[in-house]
Amino acid sequence: MPNPSRRSETSRQAILNTALDLVADIGYPKVAIEMIASTAGVGKQTIYRWWPSKGALLFDAFLTLAGTPDGELAALPDTGDLAADLKLVLNATVEDLDNPRYRQTMRALHTEIVHDPALAADYHKRLDGPMREVKKDRLRAAQQAGQISKDADLDVAVDLIFGPILNRWLQQTGPLTPEYVDTLVDTVLCGLQPREAAAPAV
Known part of the structure; x- marks a missing residue:
């Protein structure tokens, strides 16, 4: 049967x-x-x-394409070298964005999210929010290791590191190259470095 x-x-x-x-x-x-x-x-x-809409169907299709249909997200790599780990993740992201199948789906999904509040909420709950926590976990480990400032706002740090890749890709304002990724990570981490203790007043 x-x-x-x-x-x-x-x-x-x-x-x-x-x-x-x-x-x-x-x-x-x-x-x-x-x-x-x-x-x-x-x-x-x-x-x-x-699915209540074409956008909702596309979102589930995107999760399947990304290999996270059940919402299970892998932790970011932690080799102890924060810069190298972030460059690895961002270069892999760029490679995905260059994949025609991935590229078309991502662009369509972002368009639908702008116009569909229910889909935007579902996207945040099932993917964007959990993914942000995964990224913050890696940065939190770097804080504990003394690699970035302990008073750094991790939400802002995530935006600074990952936001430019998506913005440049969506708006097509420039190429996404390994050199750009290196410069981005090095520039952001320079600003997140722990501040040296102030010299005592004389």
Whole structure:
């Protein structure tokens, strides 16, 4: 006897993969729910039973693409060399952003987030918020090791380190090269270094 839950999961994965393929092939604006349903071999109501909107479907497809469908995020590397670890992570991020399948999905997702408050809240709850905590954990370890100032605001530090990559990519204001990543990390960490104790007054 066929297993209904297995059949449902197979259909769900087919829908997610189809959405990713169509977005990469023809662009997000041209992709309709009806097109995804037809290509995946399911009914339109099947999609709406699982996702309230095309943006919500795209977000789940993105999580599948990123390898975090269950929200499990790996810790950032910690070799003891903060600069090297951050450069490794940022260069891997740039490589992902250069992937056509990833690039189209990310751009579409960010567009939908701007216009859909419910999707924005879900994105923050399931991905952006947890990912920020993972990044702060790595910086907190660097604080404890004396590599960055103990009074540094870690939320601001995360914005300074990771924000420029996304902004440059979204706005296409310049190339994302390993040299840019090196300069970015070195510049930000220079500003986050522990301050030397003030010399005693004479």
